[in-house]
Amino acid sequence: MEELKLNQTPVRTSRNYNINNIKxxxxxxxxxxxxxxxxxLKGKTSLVKKASSLENMELKYGVGIVNEPxxxxxxxxxxxxxxxxxLDFMLNEQNxxxxxxxxxxxxxxxxxxxVLKYETDKDLQGFHNGIVKVxxxxxxxxxxxxxxxxxxxxxxxxxxxxxxxEQSNVKYTVVDFGGKNSIxxxxxxxxxxxxxxxxxxxxxxxxxxxxxxxxVGELWGEQSNLDIDVQGAIxxxxxxxxxxxxxxxxxxxxxxxxxxxxxxILSDTAKSIALPMLLxxxxxxxxxxxxxxxxxxxKELFYIMSRGFELKEALKLMLRAKFNKVLENIxxxxxxEQIISEMEARLD
Amino acid sequence: MSKTQIEDINRNIYDIKNKDDYDYKIEKGxxxxxxxxxxxxxxxxxxxxxxxxxxxxVYNKLQLPTWGPDLSELDMGEIATxxxxxxxxxxxxxDVPDDIKETFDKLGIPEAEKTSLAGVGAQxxxxxxxxxxxxxxxxxxxxxxxxxxxxxxxxxxxxxHFMKCVPVHDHKFVALHxxxxxxxSFVYVPKGVKVDIPLQSYFRLNSPESGQFEHTLxxxxxGASLHFIEGCSAPKYNKVNLHAGCVELYVKDNAYLRYxxxxxxxxxxxxxxxxxxxxxxxxxxxxxxxxxxxxxxMLYPMSILNGEGSKTEFTGIxxxxxxxxxxxxxxxxxxxxxxxxxxxxxxxSKDGGTCTYRxxxxxxxxxxxxxxxxxxxxxxxxxxxxxxxxxxxxIRTDEVEFSHEAKIGKISDKTIFYLMSRGMSEEDAKAxxxxxxxxxxxxxxxxxxxxxxxxxxxxxxEGAIG
Numbered sequence: 001m002e003e004l005k006l007n008q009t010p011v012r013t014s015r016n017y018n019i020n021n022i023k024x025x026x027x028x029x030x031x032x033x034x035x036x037x038x039x040x041l042k043g044k045t046s047l048v049k050k051a052s053s054l055e056n057m058e059l060k061y062g063v064g065i066v067n068e069p070x071x072x073x074x075x076x077x078x079x080x081x082x083x084x085x086x087l088d089f090m091l092n093e094q095n096x097x098x099x100x101x102x103x104x105x106x107x108x109x110x111x112x113x114x115v116l117k118y119e120t121d122k123d124l125q126g127f128h129n130g131i132v133k134v135x136x137x138x139x140x141x142x143x144x145x146x147x148x149x150x151x152x153x154x155x156x157x158x159x160x161x162x163x164x165x166e167q168s169n170v171k172y173t174v175v176d177f178g179g180k181n182s183i184x185x186x187x188x189x190x191x192x193x194x195x196x197x198x199x200x201x202x203x204x205x206x207x208x209x210x211x212x213x214x215x216v217g218e219l220w221g222e223q224s225n226l227d228i229d230v231q232g233a234i235x236x237x238x239x240x241x242x243x244x245x246x247x248x249x250x251x252x253x254x255x256x257x258x259x260x261x262x263x264x265i266l267s268d269t270a271k272s273i274a275l276p277m278l279l280x281x282x283x284x285x286x287x288x289x290x291x292x293x294x295x296x297x298x299k300e301l302f303y304i305m306s307r308g309f310e311l312k313e314a315l316k317l318m319l320r321a322k323f324n325k326v327l328e329n330i331x332x333x334x335x336x337e338q339i340i341s342e343m344e345a346r347l348d
Numbered sequence: 349m350s351k352t353q354i355e356d357i358n359r360n361i362y363d364i365k366n367k368d369d370y371d372y373k374i375e376k377g378x379x380x381x382x383x384x385x386x387x388x389x390x391x392x393x394x395x396x397x398x399x400x401x402x403x404x405x406v407y408n409k410l411q412l413p414t415w416g417p418d419l420s421e422l423d424m425g426e427i428a429t430x431x432x433x434x435x436x437x438x439x440x441x442x443d444v445p446d447d448i449k450e451t452f453d454k455l456g457i458p459e460a461e462k463t464s465l466a467g468v469g470a471q472x473x474x475x476x477x478x479x480x481x482x483x484x485x486x487x488x489x490x491x492x493x494x495x496x497x498x499x500x501x502x503x504x505x506x507x508x509h510f511m512k513c514v515p516v517h518d519h520k521f522v523a524l525h526x527x528x529x530x531x532x533s534f535v536y537v538p539k540g541v542k543v544d545i546p547l548q549s550y551f552r553l554n555s556p557e558s559g560q561f562e563h564t565l566x567x568x569x570x571g572a573s574l575h576f577i578e579g580c581s582a583p584k585y586n587k588v589n590l591h592a593g594c595v596e597l598y599v600k601d602n603a604y605l606r607y608x609x610x611x612x613x614x615x616x617x618x619x620x621x622x623x624x625x626x627x628x629x630x631x632x633x634x635x636x637x638x639x640x641x642x643x644x645x646m647l648y649p650m651s652i653l654n655g656e657g658s659k660t661e662f663t664g665i666x667x668x669x670x671x672x673x674x675x676x677x678x679x680x681x682x683x684x685x686x687x688x689x690x691x692x693x694x695x696x697s698k699d700g701g702t703c704t705y706r707x708x709x710x711x712x713x714x715x716x717x718x719x720x721x722x723x724x725x726x727x728x729x730x731x732x733x734x735x736x737x738x739x740x741x742x743i744r745t746d747e748v749e750f751s752h753e754a755k756i757g758k759i760s761d762k763t764i765f766y767l768m769s770r771g772m773s774e775e776d777a778k779a780x781x782x783x784x785x786x787x788x789x790x791x792x793x794x795x796x797x798x799x800x801x802x803x804x805x806x807x808x809x810e811g812a813i814g
Contacts, residue, residue, distance in 0.1 A: 012415035017708060017740045020415075248756075250731065265746040268713065272744075278737040280756050283728040287756040293743040294750060 042086035071100035106140035136168035150178035166192035205238030235266035403526025466545035498534030532562035597625035613641035629655030637664035668701030682715035697733035
């Protein structure tokens with residue numbers, strides 16, 4: 001099978017480091033995508049329009065695999081939505097391939113929370129390759145909650161692209177648990193003055209799972225801001241590649257960018273690679289990044305265990321504490337419970 | 349209103365050009381015939397001639413890097429890889445021709461030798477012209493000589509170590525180095541010998557359209573210690589010069605080596621240098637690096653921590669001005685238990701200069717209970733310059749403590765305000781902040797070199813803030 005090179009970084013470094021792109025050998029990209037009908041909607045569902053075609057679906061970066069979509073949705077948000085708009089994609093025997101293109105257009109001053117959840121039936125070998133685009137106009141505020149709970153036989157690809165106008169705010173909360181290979185590409189074009197882009201992610205890898213996470217934010221607007229926070233844990237033979245780029249473009253005076261990644265390693269065969277990049281061609285900015293990796297602190301574990309918890313329970317508690325910052329962003333209680341229960345099952 | 353200015357590095361001393369006067373200059377280009385002629389001129393033993401030809405084969409097969417600065421202006425057909433000066437190596441400055449001696453005098457080498465060094469090697473173009481070491485070190489069995497002498501007089505030691513730490517397949521410019529190397533230093537410190545005063549080698553490239561390819565091989569045997577200083581400079585010409593040196597350091601069990609570099613090549617130089625250390629059990633190698641010159645620099649010293657309990661520290665600063673693209677960094681591979689690495693890298697960009705910090709920290713499966721702490725800071729002095737940080741952190745075991753942090757930005761307004769509220773002028777406050785930024789590096793150098801570094805970062809702040 002042809003080797004695929006995916007999820008390329010905006011700047012290359014030595015190819016010996018195996019981080020410029022991800023090479024995948026054992027994946028099957030279905031020739032026939034077929035239909036996908038198993039989408040459940042909640043909230044103000046009238047906003048979700050099936051589109052016969054969507055404009056401007058080209059991607060600056062993207063994962064690198066392009067399929068003809070079998071779901072094309074346009075969501076135009078023109079007001080302040082009180083309730084989250086939930087889109088629940090369930091891959092099953094009749095709907096085993098999902099290639100969705102979703103465009104969320106937020107008008108000036110509009111506000112909304114959009115939940116995108118991806119699941120598969122147990123034992124299904126599914127395929128997901130989605131594109132999500134968010135266009136946030138002046139003063140718009142969009143929260144996107146992305147939940148990947150597909151099973152360990154399914155290949156999961158997702159490309160995200162955002163355009164942020166003046167004083168807009170786009171915040172992503174990502175729970176990335178599923179997939180045999182889970183490859184995510186995120187690009188934010190932060191062009192407006194005082195625009196604010198945030199992505200908070202948790203991932204949890206087990207067995208032979210591979211996570212390749214590539215986040216790129218370009219800061220063009222004066223006083224704009226980008227925050228990237230990624231917390232995760234890997235056990236068994238799981239592998240994680242994190243590539244995060246904060247790119248300060250000339251003219252983005254007084255812009256700020258912060259990137260933080262922490263990987264908890266739960267076995268001596270799990271592997272973590274991180275490439276946190278800061279690119280800067282503007283003097284008057286503040287950029288910081290930090291990455292760290294290690295096992296769970298022994299002192300903290302000892303303390304919890306001294307209070308009567310078994311090792312496994314103590315581990316779960318500590319990871320839950322690390323993940324809480326992200327979980328707190330999810331205000332749909334039923335969804336939060338599902339994520340916590342999935343998290344606990346993965347740590348058993 | 350005049351603007352605050354942070355001056356370029358003062359290059360008056362470094363830009364002194366001598367007449368391009370040589371005993372022999374090889375034909376420009378890189379062919380098998382040229383390598384054979386170079387080998388003949390250098391009177392290589394057979395094994396070295398064969399080594400050069402194999403390295404040339406590897407060079408021809410390898411690609412240019414697909415990352416980093418653009419090297420398209422490098423045309424090996426326009427570079428003379430060997431220039432022999434009109435003198436033989438001497439151990440007294442009196443025997444060195446006047447024009448060459450004058451150059452080294454102005455660079456302060458003979459004076460430093462008298463006051464603060466245990467030995468000096470001075471290379472001019474492709475050959476070492478002066479080499480000397482204090483008598484007491486000779487008596488203790490320390491060897492400090494040029495590489496050619498080492499190849500002749502210590503063949504077993506050289507064969508065992510030469511380009512084994514940095515194999516010719518590492519990358520294209522290492523292969524080039526293997527084919528055309530000339531000059532450089534060989535140091536052997538016997539078991540248990542502590543060399544308390546530093547040795548220094550200084551590399552000067554005078555000839556235009558040429559390259560310098562010195563090879564430095566240092567073996568610090570078990571329980572021994574050494575501080576080695578490397579300096580380099582060249583006057584500026586219109587066409588590119590090339591530096592593709594190679595440094596191989598073997599730090600055996602319980603040994604210690606500090607390797608300090610002040611690099612101030614001219615701004616037509618492509619500095620594509622390779623440095624690597626293999627570190628034994630409970631041994632330590634520390635790198636101190638100041639990178640100021642070159643048009644393009646691609647330099648990433650590397651420590652391979654093979655011995656249990658081995659350590660490394662890297663402290664480095666890059667200063668990129670107009671027309672400069674300094675792509676520097678550090679690599680460390682933890683291959684054994686209880687190893688540790690500490691990295692502290694800084695960069696300053698101004699006048700359209702580009703600084704890139706590019707690094708690798710790899711903690712392997714066997715490196716249980718290892719620690720690594722990386723910190724890099726970049727200072728932008730105007731809005732036409734560029735500064736990038738590209739670190740790769742590859743962790744392959746759970747019993748590890750690893751952290752990396754990086755900061756980028758301009759001189760903090762708050763800090764200037766604070767200092768001004770304590771009675772300082774704005775200019776003085778800025779000057780203090782920039783000197784303070786460089787201080788963690790300069791404090792690691794011997795006093796004489798810290799002074800030289802402070803002169804290199806010649807901060808002249810004048811007038812009010814524009």
